Amino acid sequence: MCDASLFVGAALPWLRDATEAEARVVFDRLDRLVVSPEGPRELPGQSYQTTEVKSQKSGVHLLSAAGPLELPENINRIRFFDLDADNPQAPGPVHDELRRRREADQEGNADNNRDDVDENNGNLSRYTPVSDPDASLILPSSHIRRACMLLPSKDEAIFFADTRFVTLRLDTAHNLEDTIAPGGVQSIVDAWPALHEANFLAIDAVIPNPKNSDEAYFFFRDKYILVNITTRQKVFNAKNIVEEWPSLRQVGFNTVDAAVLLSDGTAYFFRGSQYVRVDVRPGTNGDTVVGTGPKPIQGNWPVLDQASFKTVDSILTSPHGGDTYFFSGSNYLKMIIHPASTQDKLTGAVKPVKEGWSSLVNAKFY
Template sequence: MSRRLETDEMTARYHQQEDYAKRFLARARRITDKDKPNKPITERERQDIRHLVGETLRAATEVRRLRRDIERYYPEADVGHDRAIDWVHDNLLVPGRALLDQFGLEEDPEWMEQVCRPHGVWHYHRMRRSADGLFDTNCEPARACMIDPGDAQQAYFFADVGMAIIDPRPGSTGDFIVQKPMLIVQRWSCLVAANIFTVDAVLSNRANKHEAYFFSGEFYALVNISEDRIVNGPKEIISEWPSLRAAGFKTIDAVLPHPYIPDQAYFFSDKMYALVYYNPGEIKDSIVIGPKVITNEWSSLREAGFHYIDSAMTNPDNPEEAYFFRGSDYVLVNICPGTTDDYIVNGPKLVHTEWPSLRAALFY
């Protein structure tokens, strides 16, 4: 990639994070506008404000870091007026903290601390160029993907606090954005109350095409994605999924539906996986296979060097194939269900160069 293109992309990432911060703050302010002497906001709304302000402060802090990175590594970039860092402080950080004070809410110090900076310029270049070897898995932003249950030719992709709908166009680099990137909680505002702002993994409910399980950290929620409402949750994963508790999976990195058995799915957590039987609406899920080390059982992923999985998605044109994403790379695999004969169909390759839609969305 030329320096000009790198500069343009880093500038776009900076503006994207700034837009995220503005949108989070605007949503928090809309709640506070409801606060009237005769009808004060509820405790749930107070907590929604706290969650939204927390995301505002996180994004605003990243904006300032990105700005400093760009000034250091790309001094020729045109990123607007030279008081941008002060503007972020005055128009995002200060108003956000004022809302916390107004409603007697406490700031969490972790909001301002980011051990990992997945959107930072320097981090981005080290990841792309594989400098210093691979980063720890915790250094990647939360990512997930799922074929749209209502339209097999479209897919939801999640990265950090954003999401987009794309047409993957398997077998080509003709994929394109169907619905431009937005905040996950813009698409599904019900997730604010659940404190789900990022998605680690997502699984459509086989019993209802309008529903999907969202996994975030150690919690999950069943969401009606058509009506924007929580059906069940948020609840702790290991308390509601006996199979995942037995497997020792407190968090989920990716889920891949079994291509032919609708009540089974592959769950990936760190370097392990398990094939799980699940029955929506009942706590009767159980382990079919596993837990086992991914690279011991998936020869294709071992060959690709995928010791862990960020996200996985069925190939809409061939149910026996699946896309696996890890770090900055992806690989298309024929999973050969019920065997260990899986093999690589294509890849591994850089997502950034092979998926124009995800590059345009700034998800990679």
């Protein structure tokens, strides 16, 4: 396998349980899907020393990286297709795609041997798509996973985009200075031990713990985890959303696209074109739906409706407790939220992210 294949095999924990033959299926498709003008079928990067490890469970030889892992910049341009989140017609969460592939192979059903690689990372200026005869079966329309959060100090905000994140600094007046903090763009797997351990390759949504501002709930696919923001260590192991959030189970939200915590301890959760308001009760399974839900954004949230925000990708609470930033696609807006009413106030024009957040453009998040 090429250096890029060895790197991805070492960087993504879920591939460590795969046989070399299974990993080749993914990497061979990866090589066919993208080509860099600087070099055919190879991602820029460095060689990684690897050792062969024999699995005690299966007896097969696995590839394992030796030493700390340094992410080549361009590896973040590759995005792995999520069957559950990217295909609304999927019957349910897919917890182990490689296991499913093995079962399909045993049954001799080649049609089920689908790949989980998607080349659409929203920023492909350095790559050229390569014709793939099976692409129509494998690559439905998809979106970049985005989330953002205000840090407890209220001096910085973190933005997540698929496998990466960047910290933006705030000025003394608590307005976004729109500059990248020291450290620049980083990888989730390198900088967030709890998320790495939980196999959270990206973040769908994040909200602070109403009872402890040093903690936050991170959502990825059908799982969530509570993490200490300062230490970036887990408070508890990742759990299934619908098993632990009765309110979200009630409205059929087995995944979450965006969320925002309000000052009264309730939160709005968005999934697709719908949203619901939930009374969050940390440490219990007593969270409840406030009012009725889920509700369609269209016809029920005038500010978002008028801005043509059919879905919401991420939400950032303003540090001074006034405006809230909503991001959808390539645009964003600011509003003052008035819970349980339709009197939310738009506090600025709808703008392209590229015009209002130069640092996110510089980070290649948009």
